[in-house]
Amino acid sequence: MLQEEGHEVTLIERDPSKAERARKQDYEVIEGDGSREDVLEDAGVGEADALGALSGDLNTNFAACLIGDHHGCRTVLRIDEDYREDIYRKYARQVDEIVYPERLGAIGAKNAMLGGDIRAIADIAQHLQVVELTITSEAPTAGYTISELQLPANATVLAFGKRDAPLAIPTPDESIEPGDRLIVLADFDVLDDVRQILVGDASRATAQAGGI
Structure with a gap:
């Protein structure tokens, strides 16, 4: 949706098959672990306006948000269980928004x-x-x-x-x-x-x- 609206989007994906599929759909993809700062830096986190930590792994998402906040990004954290939202809103000042797609x-x-x-x-x-x-x-x-x-x-x-x-x-x-x-x-x-x-x-x- 961001790409359709004209935004520059870079995806981080550690599964090679998913990364290749995304490239075929004309996305820029960095292969690696999104919870690692060097991977996020390769993806341009230092110049990014926002970072969406939207994987299915909550720990990866939270770590990515901490790094994104350090680099001055707006951060969006995907959670996987409803009750965790209150916890993260209370303790995670580094997270700007929380989403629960389910x-x-x-x-x-x-x-x-x-x-x-x-x-x-x-x-x-x-x-x-x-x-x-x-x-x-x-x-x-x-x-x-x-x-x-x-x-x-x-x-x-x-x-x-x-x-x-x-x-x-x-x-x-x-x-x-x-x-x-x-x-x-x-x-x-x-x-x-x-x-x-x-x-x-x-x-x-x-x-x-x-x-x-």
Whole structure:
């Protein structure tokens, strides 16, 4: 995804077959152990903006983040068990962000199975969530414009899309009609209020979303 957006990406991989496969996909690859400083230096850690320690080995990931922090990189640590996040947030000042892909995948799978007109996209922090909501005919704000929309203080519209149209940055004069979609960043405490405003039936929406 970074490469598709035009960023310069270097991969570190110690499995020769995986490294060769990545090269065939036009990635720059350094073969070696990502927890070693000399390997990271060969990959350009000294000039890098960010280091993603995203392997399946937590110790390797943490060691890489320590080295990346020493070189002034933004560091992202992949963890493999949910309970470890609190531990690393408490003790690892060298880690800027923690990601737990298995949890995000589980959230997506759960919401896909439950269906409905509200789909959680990702838990992005302890008290925040990004949700996609589809405007219904019962929504109190149907017929409003984006500028007239009044959400709770701890909620922000990130993107807006007309029915079957791509999502984009919302403009103030866009009208909100049934079938339109909004991406909203909200504190968990105000999610029910946001649902009531944009969907119209908070109790049904909450049940369909699994009580998120």
